[in-house]
Amino acid sequence: MSKYDYDLFVIGAGSGGVRAGRMAAQLGKRVAVAEESRPGGTCVVRGCVPKKFMVYGADYGTAIREAVGYGWTVENAKFDWPKLRDAIQSEVSRLSGIYATILEKNGADLIQERAEFVDKHTVRLTKSGREVTAETILIAVGGRPWMPEMKGSEHAIMSDDAFLLDEMPERILIIGGGYIASEFAGIFAGFGVKTVQAYRGTRLLNGFDPEVRDAVNEVQSNNKIDLRFGVSPTEIKKSKGGYIVTFDDGTKIGTDLVFMATGRKPHTSGLGLENAGVEVDKNGAIIVDEYSRTRQDNIFAVGDVTNRMNLTPVAIREGMAFIETRFKDNPIAYDHSDIASAVFTRPPVGVVGLTEPEARREFGEEMTVYTTKFRPMKNVLAGDPQRCFMKLITEGKNERVVGIHIVGDDSAEIIQALGICVKAGLTKADFDRTCAVHPTLAEEIVTLKPREENKTTVVSKG
Numbered sequence: 250m251s252k253y254d255y256d257l258f259v260i261g262a263g264s265g266g267v268r269a270g271r272m273a274a275q276l277g278k279r280v281a282v283a284e285e286s287r288p289g290g291t292c293v294v295r296g297c298v299p300k301k302f303m304v305y306g307a308d309y310g311t312a313i314r315e316a317v318g319y320g321w322t323v324e325n326a327k328f329d330w331p332k333l334r335d336a337i338q339s340e341v342s343r344l345s346g347i348y349a350t351i352l353e354k355n356g357a358d359l360i361q362e363r364a365e366f367v368d369k370h371t372v373r374l375t376k377s378g379r380e381v382t383a384e385t386i387l388i389a390v391g392g393r394p395w396m397p398e399m400k401g402s403e404h405a406i407m408s409d410d411a412f413l414l415d416e417m418p419e420r421i422l423i424i425g426g427g428y429i430a431s432e433f434a435g436i437f438a439g440f441g442v443k444t445v446q447a448y449r450g451t452r453l454l455n456g457f458d459p460e461v462r463d464a465v466n467e468v469q470s471n472n473k474i475d476l477r478f479g480v481s482p483t484e485i486k487k488s489k490g491g492y493i494v495t496f497d498d499g500t501k502i503g504t505d506l507v508f509m510a511t512g513r514k515p516h517t518s519g520l521g522l523e524n525a526g527v528e529v530d531k532n533g534a535i536i537v538d539e540y541s542r543t544r545q546d547n548i549f550a551v552g553d554v555t556n557r558m559n560l561t562p563v564a565i566r567e568g569m570a571f572i573e574t575r576f577k578d579n580p581i582a583y584d585h586s587d588i589a590s591a592v593f594t595r596p597p598v599g600v601v602g603l604t605e606p607e608a609r610r611e612f613g614e615e616m617t618v619y620t621t622k623f624r625p626m627k628n629v630l631a632g633d634p635q636r637c638f639m640k641l642i643t644e645g646k647n648e649r650v651v652g653i654h655i656v657g658d659d660s661a662e663i664i665q666a667l668g669i670c671v672k673a674g675l676t677k678a679d680f681d682r683t684c685a686v687h688p689t690l691a692e693e694i695v696t697l698k699p700r701e702e703n704k705t706t707v708v709s710k711g
């Protein structure tokens with residue numbers, strides 16, 4: 250009989266923690282999962298899921314407007330934010346309940362309390378004061394929104410708040426040029442809110458392929474988002490009926506709501522990591538090896554708290570690899586390369602593999618870039634000038650495909666399948682001998698020409 254209360258104690262019932270907890274319980278391990286908030290974590294409760302519903306909501310607005318071009322007469326269309334908000338929250342509650350049930354059904358104890366380390370095998374549950382011991386501890390506490398210190402920052406909201414607004418503002422100012430800022434700018438603009446997105450750089454989505462970044466700038470502008478580049482806020486002041494935000498170049502913007510989307514940080518403060526000898530880096534991220542093991546042999550960490558690749562499916566895969574490593578005597582170092590992902594701007598961005606600068610660094614001149622830009626067929630009758638951008642990067646004489654980047658309708662769906670191709674190491678010749686599906690937007694990916702030969706602005710495609 251083990252001298253510990255549990256074989257595995259998981260701190261955090263988000264995507265990674267719940268997957269690992271459930272799998273360990275299925276192996277017959279005695280498992281507890283502690284959660285201070287609602288089960289489901291960032292993705293289910295205040296991230297991917299409610300955000301995607303808001304994207305759908307905004308897309309309906311666009312579809313209603315554009316339906317006129319397809320012969321529809323749409324009268325008295327109105328948007329009711331509280332109705333959408335409450336519907337989303339009700340679905341979030343249902344999903345959160347499913348997360349709790351999954352654990353319980355598999356025999357894991359869900360402890361709805363915050364847990365903090367006492368030592369490397371012991372956690373204290375802060376509400377009840379109870380101390381619990383475990384042979385193995387998995388930290389899966391995720392991250393939380395962060396904003397820089399600034400005069401008046403208490404007036405700003407962050408992404409957690411955006412799902413629960415009492416009412417839609419008439420005007421919003423979103424600070425940041427990353428995932429969250431760009432996605433929410435698209436959402437609010439889609440709801441008819443006068444949206445300004447202010448970013449300290451010159452192209453949105455730092456870290457993405459430069460041409461994708463240009464295309465996303467166009468997407469935001471096409472959605473009537475007022476983009477301001479090269480500025481950082483220095484002060485937020487309450488004014489009659491709203492706020493005035495001052496920027497470092499002296500400009501001022503009046504708005505009804507200020508949304509700081511300036512990044513997320515690992516949620517490690519106050520966790521008592523020092524009591525357990527678990528080390529963090531300068532951003533507060535837990536330092537782990539390729540098996541997600543911390544500096545302590547019995548303590549592991551997965552998901553956003555490790556700040557490797559902050560995506561839900563990655564946290565889940567890291568959690569699964571942890572189970573293999575720790576409980577199945579099958580060490581697995583999860584491979585973080587070629588992971589397809591999407592940014593849900595409107596239309597979205599879908600990417601997998603290397604950007605052009607990354608490929609150039611790795612392969613020098615031994616690479617070829619294929620691109621196209623065209624107005625999708627659907628947009629023609631809709632009267633939408635938005636164009637779709639596609640880029641494919643190959644390396645070597647064999648032309649192995651090492652990167653695909655799409656900005657356009659359904660790109661988040663398309664890139665999932667293309668991720669398989671890149672992961673499988675397929676070549677441009679494999680793409681070329683694949684027959685097109687016509688008329689679709691995705692068919693362009695099997696007929697791409699090198700960028701140099703490409704005259705852009707191709708005719709409409711489905």
Ligand code: NDP
Nearest residue numbers: 397425426427428429430455481510511512513559591592
């Ligand atoms: P990001 O890191 O993507 O963006 C943060 C933005 O804030 C950047 O534009 C950054 O500028 C800017 N910024 C940072 N500090 C300051 C400052 N002091 N003053 C002004 N601007 C500042 O973070 P997000 O919060 O948007 O997203 C966090 C992570 O969550 C993402 O990296 C992603 O992994 C995940 N996520 C994934 C989604 C998806 O898969 N669709 C959706 C949402 C989040 P700069 O670029 O110059 O550094």
